[in-house]
Amino acid sequence: MNSFTYARAADVIDAVQQGTRVHAKYLGGGTNLVDLMRETLEQPSALVDVSGLSSDITEREDGSLLIGAAARNTAVAEHRAVRTRYPLLARAILAGASGQIRNMATVGGNLLQRTRCTYFYDNDGSRCNKRTPGQGCDAIQGFNRIHAILGASPSCVATHPSDMCVALAALDALVHVTGLDGSRTIAVVDLHRLPGDHPEIETNLRPGELITAVELPALPFAQRSVYRKVRDRASYAFALISVAAALDLDHGIVKDVRLALGGVAHKPWRALKLEASLKGQPATTQSFLAAVEEELADATPLPHNKFKVELAKRTVVAVLAELAGDIS
Amino acid sequence: MSININGSPTNLPSDTRVSLLDLLRDHLNLSGTKKGCNQGACGACTVLVDGERILSCLALAVQYEGRSVTTVEGLSTNGLLHPLQQAFIDHDGFQCGYCTPGQLCSAVGMLREVRRGLPSNVTNDLEGESITLTRDELCERMSGNLCRCGAYNGIVYAITEFAETTK
Numbered sequence A: 001m002n003s004f005t006y007a008r009a010a011d012v013i014d015a016v017q018q019g020t021r022v023h024a025k026y027l028g029g030g031t032n033l034v035d036l037m038r039e040t041l042e043q044p045s046a047l048v049d050v051s052g053l054s055s056d057i058t059e060r061e062d063g064s065l066l067i068g069a070a071a072r073n074t075a076v077a078e079h080r081a082v083r084t085r086y087p088l089l090a091r092a093i094l095a096g097a098s099g100q101i102r103n104m105a106t107v108g109g110n111l112l113q114r115t116r117c118t119y120f121y122d123n124d125g126s127r128c129n130k131r132t133p134g135q136g137c138d139a140i141q142g143f144n145r146i147h148a149i150l151g152a153s154p155s156c157v158a159t160h161p162s163d164m165c166v167a168l169a170a171l172d173a174l175v176h177v178t179g180l181d182g183s184r185t186i187a188v189v190d191l192h193r194l195p196g197d198h199p200e201i202e203t204n205l206r207p208g209e210l211i212t213a214v215e216l217p218a219l220p221f222a223q224r225s226v227y228r229k230v231r232d233r234a235s236y237a238f239a240l241i242s243v244a245a246a247l248d249l250d251h252g253i254v255k256d257v258r259l260a261l262g263g264v265a266h267k268p269w270r271a272l273k274l275e276a277s278l279k280g281q282p283a284t285t286q287s288f289l290a291a292v293e294e295e296l297a298d299a300t301p302l303p304h305n306k307f308k309v310e311l312a313k314r315t316v317v318a319v320l321a322e323l324a325g326d327i328s
Numbered sequence B: 001m002s003i004n005i006n007g008s009p010t011n012l013p014s015d016t017r018v019s020l021l022d023l024l025r026d027h028l029n030l031s032g033t034k035k036g037c038n039q040g041a042c043g044a045c046t047v048l049v050d051g052e053r054i055l056s057c058l059a060l061a062v063q064y065e066g067r068s069v070t071t072v073e074g075l076s077t078n079g080l081l082h083p084l085q086q087a088f089i090d091h092d093g094f095q096c097g098y099c100t101p102g103q104l105c106s107a108v109g110m111l112r113e114v115r116r117g118l119p120s121n122v123t124n125d126l127e128g129e130s131i132t133l134t135r136d137e138l139c140e141r142m143s144g145n146l147c148r149c150g151a152y153n154g155i156v157y158a159i160t161e162f163a164e165t166t167k
């Protein structure tokens, strides 16, 4: 690990002033960053600890919920309003990592955690465009079982590993950020980027921008929502495929639906085609299957991850059927 | 710059790179806490910070300035084993013992989480007020602690017995 200075941010302004300096990095719980620094994949010269900034979870008058970026993953999953109003988010968080890691990890850090592509981590042994732009990507010809089936590019086929972000994408969450030029909000679905020619640029944040909070808009039908994660072992493993969904039915007809997929792309994948095609349709297995086939029509699996296409279809259909209750 | 370790105020190292795990083992000779993977994947380095379980390998010591850390050495009092340690002995909750300090600290933190009603991935009713510590709940909540010897059966019995006697 290279050497670095460490300072706790007193407030948002102080954090941004320190964090916009060259080679500075924000530090949340450290569960991803400390590991990446140890692997020399990140080499900041200054760490600005923002884990002491707002971790408040506030129910607002317009029905939205505001979650301070320093809220620990455990605290978010434990919060009454999250458990009752946004169960898919509580479930997504509880399906991730381990009890110890969830106690340390912050919302801000979870949003910006980096891929688990093994070639990215294999600093000395493999080529990786994300680590060293222009070098090539050893995953494309290699063991790519865990890699992307949607939105990938010839430069990079990595996936975003977060469970929490999949639920946030389904909920149309907004990310509040502050930089030297002031504050703005970004839809979480626009926070992360597809790899394109620049997989090393992972988000649409400007240099030094600090995430201060995540806002969950009111969504009454999310009270009935599900997160299902399929993985190689039943606990403490990243997703192969995951699905976050909420379904609003009116006499067996889909009035509204929200669905996002994890484990399939460089960002949490909001299934907008599926949503559009399902609205107004009867809540049947057939219409669920037709909608997910439309969503995955452009899937381009790699040699080792063809199974993900079928797995995604089955998981989506199963989740929607669960939300619809007993259907034929 | 000070951190409290098992009740004693301790100076933090000036080198910001030192992990909480290395501070414990290499600087303070508290070698009970183990380094298994050093990357968050095994749980052998689990300690309690203000009663909450965390992984000391993914923690920089400086992040925990002013906080109170309890390691396995701090679980016993006046040379008397913590009842959970005794339960691990009674139920053969280990073979080589390498994962044990992490299992013990993790279980102590986990039971606090259960008592305050924190749900887990296998909790059916997210809205419930209290948690019943079934075998499934226990295994899910302890899944961040691997045991390469596979002493899981004994570990589950030991924690179950301890949880029942301290309800």
Ligand SMILES: Cc1cc2nc3c(=O)[nH]c(=O)nc-3n(C[C@H](O)[C@H](O)[C@H](O)COP(=O)(O)OP(=O)(O)OC[C@H]3O[C@@H](n4cnc5c(N)ncnc54)[C@H](O)[C@@H]3O)c2cc1C
Pocket: A025, A026, A027, A028, A029, A030, A031, A032, A033, A034, A050, A069, A070, A095, A096, A097, A098, A101, A104, A105, A106, A107, A108, A109, A110, A111, A112, A113, A161, A162, A163, A164, A209, A210, A211, A212, A236, A237, A238, A239, B039, B040, B041
């Ligand atoms: C063994 C293991 C298993 C895991 N399994 C899962 C899993 O199954 N599912 C899952 O979703 N995750 C999993 N994780 C990842 C874990 O969820 C992340 O490491 C964690 O959420 C990161 O949060 P943190 O606060 O520790 O971030 P940090 O490590 O502190 O930071 C991560 C990144 O975010 C930036 N950052 C932090 N806070 C802010 C902010 N406020 N504004 C701007 N930038 C910020 C940092 O600069 C850094 O680049 C696992 C991790 C480990 C080690």
Ligand code: SF4
Pocket: A115, A117, A118, A119, A120, A127, A128, A129, A130, A131, A136, A137, A138, A139, A140, A155, A156, A157, A158, A199
């Ligand atoms: S998939 Fe992306 S992260 Fe993985 S080796 Fe290729 S370029 Fe690197």
Ligand code: FES
Pocket: B034, B035, B036, B037, B038, B039, B040, B041, B042, B043, B044, B045, B046, B055, B056, B057, B058
């Ligand atoms: S040594 Fe910390 S989790 Fe393995």
Ligand code: FES
Pocket: B093, B094, B095, B096, B097, B098, B099, B100, B146, B147, B148, B149, B150, B151
């Ligand atoms: S007792 Fe040997 S690793 Fe658990």
